[in-house]
């Protein structure tokens with residue numbers, strides 16, 4: 001077999017076999033196939049696409065390039081969730097503790113933030129003492145004992161994806177549905193859960209800018225997961241505004257705590273309940289989404305979700321007192337109000353711009369390895385369809401620098417003011 005023949009076959013629009021895909025990914029991972037040939041193949045895939053079967057073979061080849069977690073020592077069904085990356089998305093911090101409090105095993109490995117999207121690990125590290133590192137044995141032990149672990153990657157999961165993504169990033173081939181689906185699903189499958197709920201974001205702040213392309217991506221990921229024997233759900237959600245009100249690490253942890261206390265923003269609470277409900281269904285603790293939501297609401301009302309978050313923090317070396325006293329989180333030195341310049345209704349909030357503004361304040365990293373400032377960020381005061389008058393506060397910046405003019409302008413311009421109310425819906429579609 002020769003790499004060039006595989007590239008030509010895909011370039012000309014033919015379907016690749018399992019053996020060809022495996023040969024290419026193995027060769028690319030061990031260095032016998034060079035970057036320039038892998039770039040040519042990803043570009044051919046970008047233009048010609050892949051069948052679901054090819055995308056499944058690609059996912060499996062990437063999956064088998066590294067370690068696959070064996071969670072069989074954890075009793076009961078193991079669940080996981082994944083978001084394709086949003087702004088203000090702290091869903092794992094609420095969904096994990098809620099389902100964990102019902103005895104469903106939430107065994108999750110998360111990532112760090114890059115660019116305008118935040119990462120769960122950075123948010124967790126805003127809690128003093130929280131350690132994201134854990135051996136595989138301790139990961140399994142902790143999930144068995146308290147129902148939840150939220151850690152960084154243990155072992156080397158899907159190394160072929162890391163290498164391929166770095167190449168795609170500099171060759172204009174990130175935005176390919178089969179390449180995104182196989183990249184995400186190889187890592188999810190390597191993490192070993194039985195049931196996975198995917199939150200696929202749609203809108204200006206997301207990879208998928210419209211519902212049609214998000215539907216294609218979600219359907220493909222669901223099919224790949226099912227082909228690999230997993231219980232799959234994908235939820236398409238609107239990213240035409242940030243999720244919830246808080247953007248920035250400790251600000252988002254505080255919002256997650258508020259949500260577990262029953263005082264969360266409406267949209268964020270709705271999404272957490274929806275994602276968690278599909279995991280409750282997968283665990284067969286309810287027959288319908290509505291029944292699952294009633295169970296989950298009870299875990300908010302009786303504070304069992306909050307207590308499970310505190311147990312998680314304690315088990316991972318953090319100070320769990322912060323969960324009951326979020327006022328203890330270190331605050332930024334300054335706050336600045338961003339005010340409206342006209343009357344109307346909020347028609348749209350550019351999530352990408354808000355994410356970039358939070359990054360400018362120091363909440364995110366421009367490149368891998370940059371430090372993040374946990375205390376800074378943005379708290380929105382107005383969301384889509386809120387009525388505003390000139391001079392009203394749109395958002396508050398939490399900063400450790402006194403000159404925030406550029407950031408303030410970015411946030412103000414992220415708000416699009418409409419004369420009328422707009423159609424707005426958070427949950428667009430469920431794909432099973």
Ligand code: URA
Nearest residue numbers: 174179180181183184
């Ligand atoms: N996230 C990933 O992990 N991979 C992609 O290709 C795109 C988003």
